[in-house]
Amino acid sequence: MDQQSEAAAGATEGLAPITPVTAGEEPMSAREAARAVARHRRRRPDPAEPSSAGRDEHAAVADGAPAPAPNQELAEEANAAPEDQPSGETQATEPEANLPPIEPPRSWTTEEKERFRSLPRELQAYLSEREQERDRDVRRRQNEAADERKAAQAEREAVARARQHYEAALPVLLQTLQQQQAGEFADIRTLADIEKLAREDFARYARWDAQQKRIAVMSDELRATQQRQALELAQHWAHFAQRQDQLFADKVPDIVDPDKAPKLRESAVNVLKDRGFGDQELAQLWNGQAAISLRDHRLQLLVLDAVKFAGAQRAAKEALTKPVPPVQRPGVAQQKTGDADLQALKQKLERTGSARDAAALVAAQRRSRRA
Numbered sequence: 001m002d003q004q005s006e007a008a009a010g011a012t013e014g015l016a017p018i019t020p021v022t023a024g025e026e027p028m029s030a031r032e033a034a035r036a037v038a039r040h041r042r043r044r045p046d047p048a049e050p051s052s053a054g055r056d057e058h059a060a061v062a063d064g065a066p067a068p069a070p071n072q073e074l075a076e077e078a079n080a081a082p083e084d085q086p087s088g089e090t091q092a093t094e095p096e097a098n099l100p101p102i103e104p105p106r107s108w109t110t111e112e113k114e115r116f117r118s119l120p121r122e123l124q125a126y127l128s129e130r131e132q133e134r135d136r137d138v139r140r141r142q143n144e145a146a147d148e149r150k151a152a153q154a155e156r157e158a159v160a161r162a163r164q165h166y167e168a169a170l171p172v173l174l175q176t177l178q179q180q181q182a183g184e185f186a187d188i189r190t191l192a193d194i195e196k197l198a199r200e201d202f203a204r205y206a207r208w209d210a211q212q213k214r215i216a217v218m219s220d221e222l223r224a225t226q227q228r229q230a231l232e233l234a235q236h237w238a239h240f241a242q243r244q245d246q247l248f249a250d251k252v253p254d255i256v257d258p259d260k261a262p263k264l265r266e267s268a269v270n271v272l273k274d275r276g277f278g279d280q281e282l283a284q285l286w287n288g289q290a291a292i293s294l295r296d297h298r299l300q301l302l303v304l305d306a307v308k309f310a311g312a313q314r315a316a317k318e319a320l321t322k323p324v325p326p327v328q329r330p331g332v333a334q335q336k337t338g339d340a341d342l343q344a345l346k347q348k349l350e351r352t353g354s355a356r357d358a359a360a361l362v363a364a365q366r367r368s369r370r371a
Contacts, residue, residue, distance in 0.1 A: 105131040167225045174218045181211050237288040267351075275301050309353030316349070319362040342368060 102124040104116035116124060185208050188194060198205040254260040272282060275298040284290035292299060345361040 102128050104128075105135075107131075107135075167229075170218065170222045170225060174215065174222055177211070177215050177218060181208075181215060184208075185211070241288065271302075271305075272298075305353065308355060312349065312353055312355050312358035315355075316358050316361060319365065 099121070101117075102121065104113040104124075105128065108116065116127065119127070188197060188208060194205070194208075197208065249256050252264075255264060269282065273279075277285075277298060281290065285292060294300070294303075342361070342364055345357065345364055349357040349361050
């Protein structure tokens, strides 16, 4: 045996026998063969036999190839991808620290937002998405409800207008039916006429009876409409009176004072009676059972009194804010006016609102300042 044959025999010595591939079995892949060779070479060598590494090196030198580096096969096996994992490099995920923070939902409380910030980012993203979906669903439902309310309101308004038109036309319809009845059956006036008509001309009697029933139905509808309108008017008046009483109490707090209110009411009634209003008319006007126009001369007198009172108050305020220097003639003593007199004049002006009382108050204030 020559040198090359001995080297080849030494290289293959100690290797596991090659198992032939039988029919029906898949052949071993190159990766599996390399792993099998590497496992075999990692076995502890027998001291009595020459090392497999020496034989390998000898065989490689004999073939003219460079000797392999130590543990090269182990490195190749370690670099080989596992069977249960796909080959290729795994892409590194971006660190969470570099991602922008996820803001908690705005509708949450401060405590809930702090708890949200302490959760993992994956859970934060899930909760934020769920809250956004919920908000979108709520807004959609709100918009749908608003559209339904608008449609229902428009329908109610249309029904209300149709009802108003019908109720406004009821008296005219009833009057028309009554006129037709009176014109066609002018000879039917008493119960005897009705009985005679039924015996002698039943067809005409049937028309008369149908007309009478139609008039009765129309009269019932008109009566029911008037009752409903009266009830609605009473309800509206109650709300109006309550609102106006509250507004007047806000402007004039004395009207709710148990000591001052009776005097104010009595003074108001006396002023109205002086202008020509009676007790019964005042009661009806106060309870909303009667109406009054601004054209009423009594109401115009009350407006005129209010205008004079406002002018007197304005003149008094201007006189107080713009004092006139006193003019005194030599040798004429000025009459002194005390605080009690000034207070009395002020009270009188508040009661009457007369321009004469306002002028007297201004003159008294001037005399007081000169003194």
